[in-house]
Amino acid sequence: MINLPKDDHSCGWYQALPPATPVTRLKGVQQADYAVLGAGFAGLAAARRLAEHYPQARIVLVDAQRAAEGASGRNSGFVIDLPHKFALEHPDPAHKQKLLGLNRSAIAQLDSLVQRHGIDCQWSAVGKYQGAVGERGEAFLDHFEHLMKDLGEPYRKVDHGELSAVLGTSYYSRAIFTPGGYLMQPAALVRGMADNLPDNVELLEQSPICSLQKEDGKWRLLGDEGEIQAPKLLLGTSIFTREFGYLKNRLLPVMTFASWTRPLTDAELARYGGKLNWGLTPADHAGTTLRMTADRRILIRNSYKHVPQYGGSTSDGMRRRIQADHRQAFLARYPDLAEVPFTHTWGGTYAISRNFTNFFGQLEEGVYASACDNGVGAAWGTISGTLLADLAVGADSAQLRDIQQVTGMPSINPPEPFLGLGVRSRIALAKWQSRSEL
Template sequence: MTKITSLPADDSTCGWFHLSKPRKAKPGHSGNTKARWVVVGAGFTGLAAARQLAIHFPDEEIVLIDAQEVGFGTSGRNAGFAIDLPHDIGADDYIGDIETAKTTMKLNLSGQTMLKNLVEEHQIECHLRASGKYQAAIEDRGIAVLDAYRRGLDKLGQPYEMIDGKHLPDHIGTSFYRKALFTPGTMLVQPAALVKGLADSLPSNVTLHENTAITDVDYGEKTVLTHRNGRITADNLVLTNNAFGMRFGFLQGTMLPVFTYASLTRELTPAEQARLGGKDFWGVIPADPFGTTLRRTHDNRILVRNSFSFNPDGRSKQKYLDQFVNRHRDSFQRRFPMLPGVEFDYTWGGSLALSRNHAGFFGQLAPNVYGALCCNGLGVTRGTATGTLLADWLAGERNDLIDFLRNSPGPVRNPPQPFLSMGVNLSLKWNQYRAGREG
């Protein structure tokens, strides 16, 4: 018997969740249920896996469970960038091995296409737009990153536009940045609205149980998952719960639950929109990974995301929200001095499942237990693609993307505690300091 020692517990102040269309959560599980397929984790990966399993096995019930309400957890808390391009921060040109980069891009594009098709088919109101993204820099180090990435994109044969700082106000309103690299293939979305819509459009043979936190798991010929109101017996268990997969006894000591934080302003008035200028919908990512991400949303709010914390138990901590909202205010004021008096309506945190070698897991974890885990911050596209492909693989399909994922080395082990927390916390503090004005 494996006892789950830490359960998801996100803060209640995610702007994306509260501003998306309300939905009635599916009832939590109760009693005793037996199923051939049970998927744990109803984020992008789990929703995709359950949907595809249901398509492959139309005469079988697929049970999908989540510890929280759909859209309330990690998948509804990101910045809403569905990115197409590879971005290998360990390579000099951010592309690295060209064949690996091409396959990675194919994987990301497949996730984009899946989401676009589902949004169109089910008329999901999530403000999905192919808007591209700006990668912007103010520090010399950031400018060097943009130049390196441009060389990598040339090698990959992908389009881009390098925009000088004096022209950026026409794009994003602010004159804060010195230069930006625009790539057209990114889609921007309201993530909580998207994940809610995906949950409400699942095939009829998927049974979704929300607010069902598994507390014990007994592995064997069949897997028995126990929670406070009953238990579920699975012929096959599929884990799509990212870092919480470690709590189920797998890949222990390989994933890092790192939280990042965002704030969302009130709606800008027409006068404030006029002072801001630029396009009415855009997204900016920082040249430095520890810098500030920005978005102007469909309802004329500004999103500011920066700051990180390492929460080994995978649970939200109020002290970090209280601490980092002040950093968000400072970042906003430096970028948008033309918008004095614009306050934040929401501030929240959301977790990333990271590995030190930037690799995820895809495949079999134990007899009759499978997983697609550790998206390394690319959950919108990568989670959608890997969840779908895992179901394809379980149904007996094979293709180049499945082979690519199956041949991945997987996440490497981390140093033991307390050295792990000491090292990660020191690295986060140093890199956030080193980001300078990019933060």
């Protein structure tokens, strides 16, 4: 038995979508030139790029759930150009420039897909705020400013008054605005990309793959009612990559959670007094991510859990406890909107590594993977999936060399129970330290 993805059905982004088109499941024996496992950002980008390389080839993209039900469709909807927190500290400026270039190329690719296919996903080039609440957060902001200067990237300091006018709350003391990031409705973007795949990509959903076998030079992806046979296999399975025996004790499963309100009424919007369509990430990384969506919903994301039994859906009890924490964060920021209820609370799992290194490359003959984006997978999944396809077909490019230079091997985890103890205490410490930003 392997851990199979089974995300909860309470993701607001997904529930807000119109009904999905009829599903096609894996049945019988399917022969393909390339099999791609996982229809998140990484798998979708990989399948698309393979199809661009070989328009006559048969590419089968398979997922255990509907596309957009996994982490890619249930995140906070930031598509970030800047290297993520730990990568920003990297001592080599060239390393950071490569990350920036790769992320920007992903954003350009998503932008072009959204425009070309008219994907209705609140795609907006509105940048992002990094907000501090008190002294501790402000110290992080000062450090962030210093890193931006080093990187030569544009940024703007936003004082308390200006910030309060945008956010509709005076909770934050100040922020730094960086203009390069985009916001989107993640489930709408992922579904839009899945609905507009090239003709020679076949998408099979609700088709869990339970094992991989190699026979006569071909990979067999075995499902309940059928199998896919292909000489080359690309894995966009994030943490679930471990289930097939790869990177087994190197990836760490982490879950984080979000809640959102219903759309504010006109009267509530007037009381809120801020602007629409902005996103704020916490200066202190274990704090709260906050968004006001283009369609008037306030979204709160915080809380991390180490989830060794990843794949199992979150229980109602767990979501209730998380929702209570989210409610506290919401009321601290928007006491005047106390009567506005949350309509959805959801969780999602992704992979991190102890050395914050992303894996990209070949795992064994005919098997390639992009796994472990350390929780910022919208841009990274897109570019790593794209370049994984290049690697699999043997196409060389400057970008492929760049991604190979900035990725590596996630470090080995200590055995249980030390691993669990260590991760849980790291999470608890980070939560306590950033309590003012929660």
